[in-house]
Amino acid sequence: MAETLEEPSDDVRIRRSWAKAVAAGDLVGRLFYSNLFEIAPATRPMFPEVIEDQAKKLLQTLNWIIDHLDDMETLVPAAESLAIRHIRYDVKAEHYPAVGEALIATLRQGLGPAFTSEDEAAWLRVYAQLSQVMTTAAYPTR
Numbered sequence: 001m002a003e004t005l006e007e008p009s010d011d012v013r014i015r016r017s018w019a020k021a022v023a024a025g026d027l028v029g030r031l032f033y034s035n036l037f038e039i040a041p042a043t044r045p046m047f048p049e050v051i052e053d054q055a056k057k058l059l060q061t062l063n064w065i066i067d068h069l070d071d072m073e074t075l076v077p078a079a080e081s082l083a084i085r086h087i088r089y090d091v092k093a094e095h096y097p098a099v100g101e102a103l104i105a106t107l108r109q110g111l112g113p114a115f116t117s118e119d120e121a122a123w124l125r126v127y128a129q130l131s132q133v134m135t136t137a138a139y140p141t142r
């Protein structure tokens, strides 16, 4: 069926929805952290009180990750070292799902109906793969 063949890949869905979200600028980062702190209030004290700088770092890193979704040889080792750095921020594997939920909630709020259930499914799949790579590297004996 032609429609099926023309279905965008997960990477394409992620690039498109992310491009729309970052068009809103710094707001995306702030929205992400307010979602995270609502979903997982226990993570709030892990971050500095003023979240702006952290929000910028997160956005830059997500931009980089999304730019490299088609370059696993580069992406995987970078994601692994990012995860290993997170051990010293006291991050546990159990925190990763809340970050994924907050990210998807942010896209849903930011894009409204332009963020489709297919887009959401693509984000869920890719975030699951990314967090698998990250948690396996940081917590190998789990």
Ligand code: HEM
Binding pocket: 043, 046, 047, 048, 054, 057, 058, 061, 062, 082, 085, 086, 089, 091, 092, 095, 096, 099, 130
């Ligand atoms: C895709 C997943 C994630 C990405 C892209 C990401 C990105 C970043 C970046 C870029 C930094 C700046 C410092 C550095 O590069 O080492 C950072 C710091 C941090 N992240 Fe993440 N992170 C992720 C997952 C998580 C998770 C699951 C948590 C758990 C709550 C978390 C909590 C923190 C904390 C507490 C800091 C340090 C804040 C500070 O003291 O300045 N991150 N993260």
